[in-house]
Amino acid sequence: VQLQASGGGLVQAGGSLRLSCAASGRTLSGYVVGWFRQAPGKEREFVAAIRWSGNNLYYGDSVKGRFTISGDAAKNTVLLQMNSLKPEDTGVYYCAVRYSGFSSNIPVDATLYKNWGQGTLVTVSS
Numbered sequence: 356v357q358l359q360a361s362g363g364g365l366v367q368a369g370g371s372l373r374l375s376c377a378a379s380g381r382t383l384s385g386y387v388v389g390w391f392r393q394a395p396g397k398e399r400e401f402v403a404a405i406r407w408s409g410n411n412l413y414y415g416d417s418v419k420g421r422f423t424i425s426g427d428a429a430k431n432t433v434l435l436q437m438n439s440l441k442p443e444d445t446g447v448y449y450c451a452v453r454y455s456g457f458s459s460n461i462p463v464d465a466t467l468y469k470n471w472g473q474g475t476l477v478t479v480s481s
Contacts (some may be wrong), residue, residue, distance in 0.1 A: 356380045356388040357469050360450045363475030366440055370479070376407040376450030376472060382405040384425070387455045388433045390424065391465050392477070394446040401463040402448070405433060406455060415442075438481045447474040 364373040376388060389404035403414045404425040409474035412424055423436040433450060455461075462468070 356383070356386070356452050358450050358452065358470060358472035360448065360472040360475045362435075363448060363477045365478045368440060368442055368479055368481050370440050371436070371438045372440065372477060374437065374448055374450075374477075376433040376435075377389060378431045378433075378452070383403075383428075383431055383433070383452070385454055385456055386452045387452070387459075387461055388426070388469075389451050389463075389465075389468055390433075390435050390448060391451060391468075392443055392446040392448045393474075394443075397446075398451070399465045400446075401465065403435060404461045404463070406459065406461055408455075409459060411461060413463070415463070428454050437477070440477075442479045442481045445477060447476050449474045476478065 359377045390402040393399045403424045421439045451471045
């Protein structure tokens with residue numbers, strides 16, 4: 356599975372952005388798709404994930420209530436709607452996939468995801 360992340364940009368605090376992760380090569384059925392972010396000098400942080408089959412969702416504590424992850428089966432794409440953005444949301448956002456089969460587990464450990472997109476930069480100004 357090849358991934359292409361897009362939608363990043365510069366936004367003021369309180370604003371919104373929508374990121375897209377387009378998958379090619381095969382359908383996302385059976386996969387977990389996760390979003391991670393990395394700020395300068397910091398470790399990669401789990402943001403949100405969706406289990407494609409079953410539509411299970413999971414969010415990191417810092418984004419709960421502000422971000423929404425969803426899947427568009429027709430486009431084989433995962434969206435991350437980000438509202439009420441804060442300066443601490445600044446970073447490079449990556450999407451990644453992990454084949455899960457029939458497991459409902461959604462891992463938050465980035466090392467468990469095998470295929471990664473190239474990242475898209477989100478900058479939130481105060």
